Amino acid sequence: MDTPWLDDREQQVWRRFAAVLELLPGVLDSELVRHDSLTHFDYFTLAMLSEAPDRTLRMGTLAGLTNASLARLSNVVTRLASRGLVERKPSADDRRxxxxxxxxxxxxxxxxxxPGHVRTVRSSVFDLLDPDHLDQLSSICERLLDGLDPQHRLVGHGRTH
Structure with missing residues (x-):
């Protein structure tokens, strides 16, 4: 089977995209760790809980909302619980x-x-894009998510579930 190598244009786009994938998490983590002693994933986990009814979610639901495996989420929840930021408890609906x-x-x-996180997101992403770019980025992300998560199990798709 022949390898479908990237052409020059695809190679350039891929390298730019890979650079964004590498740089953005560090920018988000840096601000949150420096000011709030949280990683971006820690913050995202807390934020998803803050938006939930009674600020409580089942582990599986929270994993879907944070786009994480249960194992990764369990480790983060353990760390956040040790800091008194979250607590685990048996589900009222299902004791298992x-x-x-x-x-x-x-x-x-x-x-x-x-506030600091939103300022960082705004300055690192949204302030760099005009409205047309924002629409294009949304469309591109939706297309990529459709391919990466065709069952729409994770959050981020334009459609809610």
Missing amino acids: ATDVALTEAGWAKVVEAA
């Missing part, structure tokens, strides 16, 4: 399942971290 609840300290941490 585990819920994760945002504590008052966790809520305070989200409130504290959100």
